[in-house]
Amino acid sequence: MLEIRELEVYYGVIRALKKISLHVEKGEIVTLIGANGAGKTTALRTISGLLRPTSGSILLNGDDITQASPRERVRKGMSHVPEGRRMFPDMSVLENLELGAFLRRDKEAIEEDLMRVYERFPVLYERRKQMAGTLSGGEQQMLAIGRALMSRPEVLLLDEPSMGLAPLLVQEIFNMIRTINESGTTVLLVEQNANMALQIASRAYVLETGSIVLSGEAKELMESEEIKKAYLGGN
Amino acid sequence: MGQFLQQIFNSISIGSIYALIALGYTMVYGIIRLINFAHASVYMLGAYIGYFAMTYFGLGFVPSILLAMLICMIVGVLIEKIAYKPLRNAARIAVLITAIGVSMFIEYGMMFLVKANVRSYPPMSGFLAKSFSVGAMTITAQQILILAVTIILMVVLQIVVKTTRTGKAMRAVSQDREAAELMGIDVNSTISFTFAIGSALAGAAGVLVGVYYNSINPLMGMLPGLKAFVAAVFGGIGLIPGAVLGGYFIGAVEVFVAGYGNSMYRDAVVFAILILVLILKPAGLLGKSGREKV
Ligand SMILES: Nc1ncnc2c1ncn2[C@@H]1O[C@H](COP(=O)(O)OP(=O)(O)OP(=O)(O)O)[C@@H](O)[C@H]1O
Ligand SMILES: [Mg+2]
Numbered sequence: 001m002l003e004i005r006e007l008e009v010y011y012g013v014i015r016a017l018k019k020i021s022l023h024v025e026k027g028e029i030v031t032l033i034g035a036n037g038a039g040k041t042t043a044l045r046t047i048s049g050l051l052r053p054t055s056g057s058i059l060l061n062g063d064d065i066t067q068a069s070p071r072e073r074v075r076k077g078m079s080h081v082p083e084g085r086r087m088f089p090d091m092s093v094l095e096n097l098e099l100g101a102f103l104r105r106d107k108e109a110i111e112e113d114l115m116r117v118y119e120r121f122p123v124l125y126e127r128r129k130q131m132a133g134t135l136s137g138g139e140q141q142m143l144a145i146g147r148a149l150m151s152r153p154e155v156l157l158l159d160e161p162s163m164g165l166a167p168l169l170v171q172e173i174f175n176m177i178r179t180i181n182e183s184g185t186t187v188l189l190v191e192q193n194a195n196m197a198l199q200i201a202s203r204a205y206v207l208e209t210g211s212i213v214l215s216g217e218a219k220e221l222m223e224s225e226e227i228k229k230a231y232l233g234g235n
Numbered sequence: 236m237g238q239f240l241q242q243i244f245n246s247i248s249i250g251s252i253y254a255l256i257a258l259g260y261t262m263v264y265g266i267i268r269l270i271n272f273a274h275a276s277v278y279m280l281g282a283y284i285g286y287f288a289m290t291y292f293g294l295g296f297v298p299s300i301l302l303a304m305l306i307c308m309i310v311g312v313l314i315e316k317i318a319y320k321p322l323r324n325a326a327r328i329a330v331l332i333t334a335i336g337v338s339m340f341i342e343y344g345m346m347f348l349v350k351a352n353v354r355s356y357p358p359m360s361g362f363l364a365k366s367f368s369v370g371a372m373t374i375t376a377q378q379i380l381i382l383a384v385t386i387i388l389m390v391v392l393q394i395v396v397k398t399t400r401t402g403k404a405m406r407a408v409s410q411d412r413e414a415a416e417l418m419g420i421d422v423n424s425t426i427s428f429t430f431a432i433g434s435a436l437a438g439a440a441g442v443l444v445g446v447y448y449n450s451i452n453p454l455m456g457m458l459p460g461l462k463a464f465v466a467a468v469f470g471g472i473g474l475i476p477g478a479v480l481g482g483y484f485i486g487a488v489e490v491f492v493a494g495y496g497n498s499m500y501r502d503a504v505v506f507a508i509l510i511l512v513l514i515l516k517p518a519g520l521l522g523k524s525g526r527e528k529v
Contacts, residue, residue, distance in 0.1 A: 050413055074419035086414040088407050099407055102400070103419040151419065 007056035031197040034207035048080035079153030089133025100150025237371025250486025251385035255440035256463035257478035259433025265409040265473035275460020276341035281441025311434025471519025
């Protein structure tokens with residue numbers, strides 16, 4: 001469904017991604033884990049078109065979208081929940097959600113999807129008239145995910161949804177990601193919280209200073225000594 | 236008391252003009268964080284287009300103002316595309332200097348084309364030549380016209396910004412450009428649209444000033460432009476209601492300083508207000524302090 005080949009990204013002279021390749025198949029949850037500064041956000045931003053790679057290619061359902069604008073990628077079924085939620089702070093929760101469906105014209109289906117988001121996140125329904133900037137961190141994360149779902153994505157890119165949330169909330173968000181996946185959305189999940197990410201993912205890639213150093217089945221990686229030492233806080 | 240009411244009414248007329256110009260400053264600032272100094276020259280162009288439409292083509296007020304708005308709209312979009320867009324990722328100061336350059340180019344270009352002399356709008360006839368006495372006050376039809384046109388434009392603007400797709404895109408881009416891109420919003424066309432609306436409002440203000448004060452010249456935009464900018468800052472740059480509030484406030488300050496004090500101090504007081512606002516409440520009257528506001 002989503003394939004990244006030899007992606008290389010520079011910030012000026014700094015090489016942030018060193019020819020990484022990865023793929024995500026339809027229906028999967030794949031996670032990209034790594035420490036601070038490994039290049040996870042850079043990878044997602046390049047995939048959604050906010051950054052341009054110097055070389056390499058990105059394929060979505062077989063189409064080469066390396067040169068496509070973020071707008072075209074949304075049209076083709078990609079949706080990106082960026083690092084730090086990035087709400088529209090001075091718009092209501094409802095307006096934020098409506099903007100998620102910006103490119104769609106099917107009014108009735110949008111309305112249905114809105115109801116579905118409210119079912120998934122009842123707190124968003126309660127707060128629908130509240131300004132997004134006044135929501136708590138957890139609520140903002142839910143809104144960010146809900147907003148991304150409003151475009152009816154085939155593949156959802158999530159950048160550290162657990163960031164800054166209390167453990168209980170992290171659990172809740174991860175359960176939500178799992179149910180979203182079960183209802184048919186493919187997920188590429190970027191996380192520092194390797195433990196949680198590996199629990200819901202089927203496969204994982206480990207990114208270290210711009211290179212993929214390890215990949216495989218999530219279950220196997222969870223057992224691997226290297227991972228335990230570096231990312232799971234085990235000893 | 237009669238004089239006080241008269242001053243209030245006079246300040247509404249001039250305040251409307253400032254508010255219309257300030258809206259363009261504030262919307263453009265909101266979306267690309269640029270003080271578009273060329274905005275005042277677009278206002279001047281609007282005044283000239285209205286003048287030519289009325290004098291040489293014999294058009295009435297309504298077609299003239301619509302024509303001025305349309306042409307200013309196109310000019311505004313072109314300014315953005317030609318002068319600012321290539322600098323989208325450049326340092327802010329570079330864009331600011333470019334804006335001043337564009338402003339000079341238009342003002343002195345106009346001086347070359349139409350000469351520097353002051354021109355007079357044709358005298359209004361019919362209803363627009365009338366004036367009415369209400370108690371001790373005299374209200375001219377032109378003042379009513381300015382207020383009516385301003386109200387209509389603001390209502391339309393409000394509807395566009397609050398309810399249309401493009402209006403929502405505008406607000407989204409001004410609050411978080413990248414997040415807006417991730418929603419599939421076309422940022423370039425949204426920025427063009429913002430310039431279009433702001434410039435159309437400036438064009439309308441230009442024609443209204445021509446009708447009201449009767450005299451126009453290629454440098455007429457300089458001082459009102461600066462004052463409208465003060466108005467936008469006063470209300471909170473980037474905020475649409477702030478620009479309206481600021482416009483009427485600055486209009487009132489001017490009229491009252493001239494009416495009760497000394498008209499020589501009028502401009503000084505306006506700029507003193509700018510300095511005070513920048514010191515005491517840099518985010519403006521309606522702005523939230525702390526975060527950089529849209
Ligand atoms: N705009 C930028 N300009 C220059 N360097 C950048 C920029 N953004 C990121 N970098 C650098 O690129 C590298 C990768 O950053 P990135 O944000 O992708 O990491 P990350 O894995 O998402 O980290 P975190 O877990 O902290 O979010 C870092 O060394 C960072 O300093
Ligand atoms: Mg990151």
